[in-house]
Amino acid sequence: MKYFKFWVKEPFDIRVGNQVETIQLLVGSNVSKAVAAEEGALRAKVIEQRIAEQQPKPLNEYDAVIKEHVAQIIDDKNIVTVCRYGAKIWNTTQYTILDLDHYRKGWLDIFKPLRKLSLKERIVFKFEENLTRYPQLGGDFRIYETAKGIRVICRTYLDPAERAHTNLLHKLHVDWLYVQLSNKQKCYRARLTPKPYRMRIKTIKLKTPLDCETQVYEDWAKDYEYAAQQFSVVRLVKAIGRDFSREPAIEYHDQMANLTRGCKLA
Template identity: 25%
Template structure:
């Protein structure tokens, strides 16, 4: 895989376009050479944006999180194969979680559909959580019922139905592809698949087809194509473990004391949770390189710890 840039820079400029429209524009640049080269790249990117008439304003806000150009992420670690080839990198995303980046193993996240607004409150019934777990009005949920794992696994109704349909979809995928190794995990709001033996690059049509068969999130597939790596969150989302959001620090410089203090708070809080839970393993054994990725993923996400998911 291509190395993750080690240096990032940002260029900002307020530009007035023909017709008098004024935009505050921001462009990111990256480099493996130096911060100065990253700054040059950022300025060049900004120049091209201005020459093209400005940023595309037609995208909705969701797509902006999955941009058409890689956004800055702190490089935390790299994993190399026996021959020295880079097979994975761990970065810190915009809200602070550690993320696995690799092209060696196909990774597909499948989220459960949230109940619609019509299901949230009905006359004579409790809130959505009470109904999902069979509770009535005035009943408090037990600690077990509040466990995110309970969604689908122990619930009736639409959420449980969707859980069962998704499991059936994954089982059908296994049956259709006996040549592939499939590790399925439960995440807080859905499932994660680690698929070995595909030989499919993250931006390939083969990868898009395979991920589409399990109804992987479309925006996630865009992200894989932009970064040219599959991605998997390895550590909890900060707000799920009562840690302030990383982007609120206003810095991504690891040398800053505020940055180091946040990382330590986040690390301590993360010890109490897991990111996913292993459900099933099937298919041929992974290659040595693929096994390296699986081991790295499982060490970080703790799928057999029994801890609550976050």
């Protein structure tokens, strides 16, 4: 999981053939904005050199940085960022988080009591059924209902960058785009606050982490946070195995998601 606390977006002049071109670079640092600017100048020089020598970008530089404003650092394995539409997002390398909106149907399902269950109940049923099939998931889970599906927090961490774990997530019917993002960013993500449109308030569009430093964002965030108090993001369905609800990141998740409020899910 790679993230930065400080960001700058600045123009840099580079030579392309016989001309000077201006490029805009968004650069981050965990030290200061001044250090980020220095890194930007160095990066511009590297880009200029690669163009001159017609060198491709090394594959190891394609690891995705979380280009979002860091709102909270819980610890070295858990941070909270602000996504492009303003919601708070938990990013973790401590837990495996599964967002399940569907379940994989099998022909044997006709012999199981699935027809009497709601979609979300079916998803939970199928997940529990898979636990004996995939012991690598561990034995400790917190299962939540969300507005559209089910969120499972597994106490066992499975590195999303490993192919075997990517394949496992696909077998569990985890959303394909979510799996790819987890793989690239080397962490799992979970939304902590409601989607604005579900609360019927104006949605903001944040193009870079720097947008969170503007007065426009601060004014919007006040209205958003006030509205969010009337909604919950999750509702606990059940816990399996050992209780890990008192671990700091889980407590933070439950509190930010308004778990105990029992409000409408959004």
